[in-house]
Amino acid sequence: MASSLASLQRLDVSYNQLQTVPSAARSLPRLRHLELAANPITTLSNASFQGAIENLQSLDIRHLELIYFEHGALSRMTSLRTLYISPYSDVRDFNIPQRIQQNSGLRNLHIQVLEESDLEKELSGALPNKVRNITISGERLESVPQSLFKGVRSPSLHFTLRNTSVKTLPRSLFEQTSWVRNLSIDVRNNSLQSLGNPNTGEFPGVPRKMFTTELQLEGNRWTCDCQLGWIEVWLRKKRQYLCPEGRRECLEDDDLREARCENHNNESLIEVLKSEVECGWGSGSPATRPSWVLEVAVIGSTVIRILGHGVPDRPL
Structure with a gap:
C-alpha cells in the first residue's frame, strides 16, 4: 500500500480504532500532514515517529488515550510547524513545553482541553522560540493559568481562545509576556465577561513593552x-499608529460592533463604551497604591509624617 501512495502528502486517520501510529506512514516520503486524533493510542515512544514521519509539518495527536508519552517522542521532527495536542492527565508529569523543546521550527500550537484543567502544570516552561500562534479550546476549560504566556519567546504572538467556559482574562495574565511586543487576540465564542487591558505600552514600538494589534471579541457575554473601558482608547490608538494611510480594512471595527454587552440589553459593545461607560486607558488595570507623603510640623523639631503605601521611610 505504501508504494502506491508514495506521493501522499496528507493522511487523516482520525476517529478510528488505531492502537499505534500506522507503520505504513513511516514509508511515505512526501507525507507532511498526519492526523491521528481520537484513536485509542495509549503509547507514544521515541520510536513512534521514525522514518518518513520525521519530515511532518503538522501533526494532530489530540484526544488519544495516552498513558505513556516519552519525552523524546517528537524530538526528531525538526520540520514540524503545527502541533495539535491535548493535555493528558494519565501521563505522569505531562508537560507540553518539555515534550516539544526540541521542535525548534514549531510555530503553531493548538491545545484542546478535554478534561477539567487550568493548564498550570501542563504549560509551565519555555516554548520553542518560534511559537507565535497559540490556540486553546475546549468547553471543560474554565480558567487559564497566570503563567500562560510566560514561556513565549517570540516578539509577535497571536492568541486564540475558542469555545471555552472561561469568564475572565485579567490584566495580570498579559503582564507575564516579557518577550512579546505585538499581540493579536481572538477570543470569539467563549463565556467571557471581562478582559483586562493587555497593553503594557502606551503605543506600538515602545522598548520592552507590548501593544495589541488586533482584537476580536464577538460571541461572548461581556x-x-x-x-x-480601555478598548475605546485602544481603538483610537490603533487607528492612529497602525493605520497611517487610512486603509479601510484597518479602520473597520465590525467585530467590535458585533460584540454585545449582556448588562446593556445586548447592545453593541463599542457603542456602549462610547456613550455610556466613562473610563480610560488605565481601566482594567490593577489599582495603584497612593505614593504621597504628608509631613506636618507640630512643635519644634517634632514632625508627624503620614506615608502612603509603597513609599519607603527615610530619616528626618
Whole structure:
C-alpha cells in the first residue's frame, strides 16, 4: 500500500480504532500532514515517529488515550510547524513545553482541553522560540493559568481562545509576556465577561513593552464597565499608529460592533463604551497604591509624617 501512495502528502486517520501510529506512514516520503486524533493510542515512544514521519509539518495527536508519552517522542521532527495536542492527565508529569523543546521550527500550537484543567502544570516552561500562534479550546476549560504566556519567546504572538467556559482574562495574565511586543487576540465564542487591558505600552514600538494589534471579541457575554473601558482608547490608538494611510480594512471595527454587552440589553459593545461607560486607558488595570507623603510640623523639631503605601521611610 505504501508504494502506491508514495506521493501522499496528507493522511487523516482520525476517529478510528488505531492502537499505534500506522507503520505504513513511516514509508511515505512526501507525507507532511498526519492526523491521528481520537484513536485509542495509549503509547507514544521515541520510536513512534521514525522514518518518513520525521519530515511532518503538522501533526494532530489530540484526544488519544495516552498513558505513556516519552519525552523524546517528537524530538526528531525538526520540520514540524503545527502541533495539535491535548493535555493528558494519565501521563505522569505531562508537560507540553518539555515534550516539544526540541521542535525548534514549531510555530503553531493548538491545545484542546478535554478534561477539567487550568493548564498550570501542563504549560509551565519555555516554548520553542518560534511559537507565535497559540490556540486553546475546549468547553471543560474554565480558567487559564497566570503563567500562560510566560514561556513565549517570540516578539509577535497571536492568541486564540475558542469555545471555552472561561469568564475572565485579567490584566495580570498579559503582564507575564516579557518577550512579546505585538499581540493579536481572538477570543470569539467563549463565556467571557471581562478582559483586562493587555497593553503594557502606551503605543506600538515602545522598548520592552507590548501593544495589541488586533482584537476580536464577538460571541461572548461581556459585562461592559470600566474593566473594558480601555478598548475605546485602544481603538483610537490603533487607528492612529497602525493605520497611517487610512486603509479601510484597518479602520473597520465590525467585530467590535458585533460584540454585545449582556448588562446593556445586548447592545453593541463599542457603542456602549462610547456613550455610556466613562473610563480610560488605565481601566482594567490593577489599582495603584497612593505614593504621597504628608509631613506636618507640630512643635519644634517634632514632625508627624503620614506615608502612603509603597513609599519607603527615610530619616528626618
